[in-house]
Amino acid sequence: MAEDPVTLCFEVFNEIGIIEQLSRTLLEARLPDGLIAPHFGVISHLSRRGDGRTPMEIARAFQVPKTSMTHTIKGLEAHGLVEVHPNPKDGRSKQVWLTQAGRRFRDETITAMIPDLNRLSQVYEMQKLVEILPALRELRAVLDADRDSPAERVASDGMRAV
Structure with missing residues (x-):
C-alpha cells in the first residue's frame, strides 16, 4: 500500500462524501x-x-x-x-x-429516478458497481458497529474519542 492508512481512509471518505452530495442533488430534483x-x-x-x-x-x-x-x-x-x-x-x-x-x-x-439511473448505466460500467457493493456494505457494517460502541473510549493514541 503506497499511502498511509489515515490518508487512504480520508480519501475514501472524501470520495463517498462527494458521491453522497451528487446523489442527494439527483434525488432532490425528483x-x-x-x-x-x-x-x-x-x-x-x-x-x-x-x-x-x-x-x-x-x-x-x-x-x-x-x-x-x-x-x-x-x-x-x-x-x-x-x-x-x-x-x-x-x-x-x-x-x-x-x-x-x-x-x-x-x-x-x-x-x-429511473431515467437518471438508466443514464448512469449507459456511462458507467455496472459490473464495477456489482464488484464494489460488497466492500461498501462491509465498510458500512464496520462503521455501524463502531458507532454503536460506547460513546467515549480511549483511542490508541491515548486521546479521548467521542
Missing part, C-alpha cells in the same frame, strides 16, 4: 416541492426496517438529535406520508407508521 432527502431517507428507512419505530430510534439510526428528527417527522406527517401514534408499550413515547401515501411516495420517487 422529490415533490417541500420534501428533501432526509424526508425520503426516513420513509426509506421505515420501509426497509419496518413501521412502528420511535422518533428516538430513527434519530439514532440517522445519528441526528431527536429534536431534528421530530422536525423531519412533523414535515412527513404534514404531507400525509407518516402517522404518529402513542406507543402502547410506553405512554411517554410515540411510534411512526408509514401511510399508503408514504409507501406510494417512495415507489414514485424511485420510479422518477
Whole structure:
C-alpha cells in the first residue's frame, strides 16, 4: 500500500462524501416541492426496517438529535406520508407508521429516478458497481458497529474519542 492508512481512509471518505452530495442533488430534483432527502431517507428507512419505530430510534439510526428528527417527522406527517401514534408499550413515547401515501411516495420517487439511473448505466460500467457493493456494505457494517460502541473510549493514541 503506497499511502498511509489515515490518508487512504480520508480519501475514501472524501470520495463517498462527494458521491453522497451528487446523489442527494439527483434525488432532490425528483422529490415533490417541500420534501428533501432526509424526508425520503426516513420513509426509506421505515420501509426497509419496518413501521412502528420511535422518533428516538430513527434519530439514532440517522445519528441526528431527536429534536431534528421530530422536525423531519412533523414535515412527513404534514404531507400525509407518516402517522404518529402513542406507543402502547410506553405512554411517554410515540411510534411512526408509514401511510399508503408514504409507501406510494417512495415507489414514485424511485420510479422518477429511473431515467437518471438508466443514464448512469449507459456511462458507467455496472459490473464495477456489482464488484464494489460488497466492500461498501462491509465498510458500512464496520462503521455501524463502531458507532454503536460506547460513546467515549480511549483511542490508541491515548486521546479521548467521542
